[in-house]
Amino acid sequence: MDALELLTSRRSEKKLAEPAPNKQQLEYLFQSALHVPDHGKLNPYHFIVIEKEGLAKFEKLLESVVDEFDLGEERLRKAKSIAYRAPMVIAVIAKLNEEIKKVPTWEQELTAGCATYAMQLAAKAQGFDNVWITGPWVNGSELRKAFKCEQQDKVVALLLIGTAGEKLERDKKILDTDSFISYLE
Numbered sequence: 430m431d432a433l434e435l436l437t438s439r440r441s442e443k444k445l446a447e448p449a450p451n452k453q454q455l456e457y458l459f460q461s462a463l464h465v466p467d468h469g470k471l472n473p474y475h476f477i478v479i480e481k482e483g484l485a486k487f488e489k490l491l492e493s494v495v496d497e498f499d500l501g502e503e504r505l506r507k508a509k510s511i512a513y514r515a516p517m518v519i520a521v522i523a524k525l526n527e528e529i530k531k532v533p534t535w536e537q538e539l540t541a542g543c544a545t546y547a548m549q550l551a552a553k554a555q556g557f558d559n560v561w562i563t564g565p566w567v568n569g570s571e572l573r574k575a576f577k578c579e580q581q582d583k584v585v586a587l588l589l590i591g592t593a594g595e596k597l598e599r600d601k602k603i604l605d606t607d608s609f610i611s612y613l614e
């Protein structure tokens with residue numbers, strides 16, 4: 430797929446099945462993530478791959494969030510469905526350093542966000558579908574502990590990756606870009 434076609438046609442898919450990227454294909458995701466703009470060359474991110482038996486652990490961690498924040502039955506069902514909605518999940522942690530004044534933490538977070546998007550595109554370029562989610566899950570204490578988050582770190586993405594059986598036929602999202610753009614005169 431041509432780069433411009435990839436950039437202007439990307440959409441999320443939420444129901445994902447096997448196959449997920451193999452080791453070599455996954456390496457392209459990480460290489461893409463490591464090539465995003467990064468003020469101060471801090472590499473302010475960490476990626477945790479969850480697949481196979483890891484998904485059962487992931488389910489337990491999501492359930493613990495429902496418990497911790499008293500989110501109720503519907504969220505409990507959602508926790509189960511998210512854990513098995515895709516064969517692979519990559520959790521993206523923004524590893525934030527508050528001491529570096531030249532690169533405030535919002536810039537470090539943006540780099541982690543760019544890394545997530547780069548992985549979305551690299552997955553798509555290799556024929557894999559995905560969706561970036563967050564929700565209440567990313568604030569769970571047990572989940573953060575399992576992801577080895579320091580106090581200042583943020584879980585910025587749970588990237589669900591696999592292959593969508595039926596892809597929805599959708600129009601391009603924005604046909605008219607004018608309302609988002611102006612020129613400084």
Ligand SMILES: Cc1cc2nc3c(=O)[nH]c(=O)nc-3n(C[C@H](O)[C@H](O)[C@H](O)COP(=O)(O)O)c2cc1C
Pocket residue numbers: 439440441442560561562563564585602
């Ligand atoms: C930081 C961030 C967090 C998101 N969290 C969620 C989420 O928790 N649940 C969800 O359904 N979509 C979430 N989304 C949006 C989806 O990833 C997706 O972009 C959206 O459903 C629109 O679909 P599209 O990517 O095909 O345009 C999030 C996006 C971003 C950038």
